[in-house]
Amino acid sequence: MRLTNTLSGQKEELVPRGDSVTLYVCGVTPYDDVHVGHAMSYIIFDALRRYLEHRGHKVRHVQNFTDIDDKMIARAAQRGVPVADLARHYIAAYFQDMDSLNIQRAHLYPLATEEVPHILELIGRLVQKGYAYQTPDGVYFRVQRSPEYGKLSHRTLEGMMAGARVKVDEAKEHPMDFALWKAAKPGEPSWESPWGPGRPGWHIECSAMATKYLGAPLDIHGGGPDLIFPHHENEIAQSEAVGAAPFARCWVHHGMLQISGEKMSKSLGNMVNVKELRRRFSADALRLFVLSSHYRSPLTFSDEGLVASERGAERLRHAAQPDGPAGFSRLDSASYEARFHEAMDDDLNTPQALAALFDLAREINARRAAGEPVDLGVGVLRALGSVLGMTFAPASAPEGDHRPDVSGFIALLVTTRTELRAAKQFAAADGIRDRLAELGVVLEDGPQGTSWKLKGIAE
RNA sequence: GGCGACGUAGCCAAGCGGUUAAGGCGGGGGUCUGCAAAACCCCUAUGCAGCGGUUCGAAUCCGCUCGUCGCCUCCA
Structure with a gap:
C-alpha cells in the first residue's frame, strides 16, 4: 500500500523488509482523561494496523506512556499524590476508554520511568560523540551539530529563529537546543545519573524505546500532527546522531481535530472527553465520524456530525x-x-x-x-x-449504561400489543407504542413480528 | 514575521488532467404497513470560492485575489 510520508511529503509504497512491519506510535502523557483528539488519532492508527494485518502483514506495534514530565509532576503535586499513582490511574483510564472504542492494544506499552538506564546510555553516547553538553539545568542536545535538523518539519533553524518566540536560556548554546536530561529540582522525582540527579527529557524516551523494542529503522512511526515539531524532529536528531539512520522509513501524521473551527486544547478549555462521548454515541459512530474523512485532513468535531454518523x-x-x-x-x-x-x-x-x-x-x-x-x-x-474497526454491536448497550434489564417487561408489552392489533384495537396498540417510544423503546412491526430496540444513545 | 493546509450540493466528505462529480446525513416523492418505524426505489451540484492562464480537454496543473485554519510553545 501507499502512505504519505511526512519526510518526503509524497505517497510512498510501503515495502516491508522482514517478516513483519514495525509500527511505533507516540502515546499519551497520563495526567488526565483522554479526549476526542486522542480518540481520532488512535482510531486512525488502529485502522492502519488492522488493514496491514488484513493484508497479511505481521505488525509489531509499540506505543509508549510518558509517565514522567513537567505536567505529571505538576498535576500530582496539585492532587497531593505520588506521580506514579497518577500515572497508574490514568493509564488504566486510557485502556478503559480505548477498549471502549474497539482500539486494538499495542503489543507493548513501555513506560519512560522503566527505561531510564537505557535512556542514560543513549545520552551518554550523545555526550561522548559531541552531540550533547551539560549545563546547570541538565543535558542539552546541540541542534547545530545536526545538519539535517528540520528535515521532517520542513523548516530551518534560521526560519524558526525568525519567529522569535523562543525563550532565551543563557546557559544553552543555541535557543533551539533541547533537553535530554533535566536536573531535578527539590522535591521532584529523580534518578541518579552521571550528570546528577534528574529525569529524562521528553523526546529521548521515544528514541530509546523505539530502537530498543523495534530497532531502527522503524517501518512506520506515527503520531499526532502537533508532534512533528519539535518532538519527532528531535527524535530523528537524537537517534540518527548515534547511528540509527534512518530512524524511521515512513512518518505518518494525520490532521488536527478541531472544535467549531478552533483547535481543541487544554488552554482553550474546549475539551471533549471520550468517556462522556461514549455515553452518548456508539463506538461505531465514532469510527464512522473519524474515518469518513481522510486521515490527513483536519476534522471538525460536532454533535451533529456524531448524530449523522450514528x-x-x-x-x-x-x-x-x-x-x-x-x-x-x-x-x-x-x-x-x-x-x-x-x-x-x-x-x-x-x-x-x-x-x-x-x-x-x-x-x-x-x-x-x-x-x-x-x-x-x-x-x-x-x-x-x-x-476498519467496526463492531456492528447494537447501539443499545453503551459502555456505562446501567439501566436495568427490562427486556422481559418489554416483551410482555409487545405481546399484549400484538394481541390488541390482532383484535384491531389499533388505538390501544398505538398507545403502547407511543408510551414505549417516550421511554426510549422503539418498536418496529415486520413480517416476522414486532422487534424492539433501545433508542437512548444519541438522543 | 517564517512555513504549510484547505475552500466541492442544506450539512459532512471523496476526487490527484479525459466516461453520467463517490458515499453518508438531512430534505422531497413513491413501494410496503391498519397507522407508524425500519427497509427498498427515484429525485436533491450543467457545476467544484473568484478572476486570469497552460492544454484538444481542468474541480484536478500555474498565477493572482478573497476567505478559513494549522504549525512555529506543553499538546494525539
Missing part, C-alpha cells in the same frame, strides 16, 4: 444482521472487496472504502428484501467493516 452506523448494522436463509447469491461481493482494497491501498482512503461498504449494504438490503440469500454479502460486509 445513523450511518445504524444503517450498516442493519445490513450486517446475519439473518435470512443461507445459500447462493448473485451478489458480487468481490467487486466491493476490490473497491475497498483499492481505496485503502491508496494512502488509507477510508472515505472511499466506506463508500464501498455503504454500497454493499444497499445491495444486501435490496436482495434481502427480495427474499434472496445474502449471507455471503453479510459476511464480506462484516469482515471489511471489522478491518
Whole structure:
C-alpha cells in the first residue's frame, strides 16, 4: 500500500523488509482523561494496523506512556499524590476508554520511568560523540551539530529563529537546543545519573524505546500532527546522531481535530472527553465520524456530525444482521472487496472504502428484501467493516449504561400489543407504542413480528 | 514575521488532467404497513470560492485575489 510520508511529503509504497512491519506510535502523557483528539488519532492508527494485518502483514506495534514530565509532576503535586499513582490511574483510564472504542492494544506499552538506564546510555553516547553538553539545568542536545535538523518539519533553524518566540536560556548554546536530561529540582522525582540527579527529557524516551523494542529503522512511526515539531524532529536528531539512520522509513501524521473551527486544547478549555462521548454515541459512530474523512485532513468535531454518523452506523448494522436463509447469491461481493482494497491501498482512503461498504449494504438490503440469500454479502460486509474497526454491536448497550434489564417487561408489552392489533384495537396498540417510544423503546412491526430496540444513545 | 493546509450540493466528505462529480446525513416523492418505524426505489451540484492562464480537454496543473485554519510553545 501507499502512505504519505511526512519526510518526503509524497505517497510512498510501503515495502516491508522482514517478516513483519514495525509500527511505533507516540502515546499519551497520563495526567488526565483522554479526549476526542486522542480518540481520532488512535482510531486512525488502529485502522492502519488492522488493514496491514488484513493484508497479511505481521505488525509489531509499540506505543509508549510518558509517565514522567513537567505536567505529571505538576498535576500530582496539585492532587497531593505520588506521580506514579497518577500515572497508574490514568493509564488504566486510557485502556478503559480505548477498549471502549474497539482500539486494538499495542503489543507493548513501555513506560519512560522503566527505561531510564537505557535512556542514560543513549545520552551518554550523545555526550561522548559531541552531540550533547551539560549545563546547570541538565543535558542539552546541540541542534547545530545536526545538519539535517528540520528535515521532517520542513523548516530551518534560521526560519524558526525568525519567529522569535523562543525563550532565551543563557546557559544553552543555541535557543533551539533541547533537553535530554533535566536536573531535578527539590522535591521532584529523580534518578541518579552521571550528570546528577534528574529525569529524562521528553523526546529521548521515544528514541530509546523505539530502537530498543523495534530497532531502527522503524517501518512506520506515527503520531499526532502537533508532534512533528519539535518532538519527532528531535527524535530523528537524537537517534540518527548515534547511528540509527534512518530512524524511521515512513512518518505518518494525520490532521488536527478541531472544535467549531478552533483547535481543541487544554488552554482553550474546549475539551471533549471520550468517556462522556461514549455515553452518548456508539463506538461505531465514532469510527464512522473519524474515518469518513481522510486521515490527513483536519476534522471538525460536532454533535451533529456524531448524530449523522450514528445513523450511518445504524444503517450498516442493519445490513450486517446475519439473518435470512443461507445459500447462493448473485451478489458480487468481490467487486466491493476490490473497491475497498483499492481505496485503502491508496494512502488509507477510508472515505472511499466506506463508500464501498455503504454500497454493499444497499445491495444486501435490496436482495434481502427480495427474499434472496445474502449471507455471503453479510459476511464480506462484516469482515471489511471489522478491518476498519467496526463492531456492528447494537447501539443499545453503551459502555456505562446501567439501566436495568427490562427486556422481559418489554416483551410482555409487545405481546399484549400484538394481541390488541390482532383484535384491531389499533388505538390501544398505538398507545403502547407511543408510551414505549417516550421511554426510549422503539418498536418496529415486520413480517416476522414486532422487534424492539433501545433508542437512548444519541438522543 | 517564517512555513504549510484547505475552500466541492442544506450539512459532512471523496476526487490527484479525459466516461453520467463517490458515499453518508438531512430534505422531497413513491413501494410496503391498519397507522407508524425500519427497509427498498427515484429525485436533491450543467457545476467544484473568484478572476486570469497552460492544454484538444481542468474541480484536478500555474498565477493572482478573497476567505478559513494549522504549525512555529506543553499538546494525539
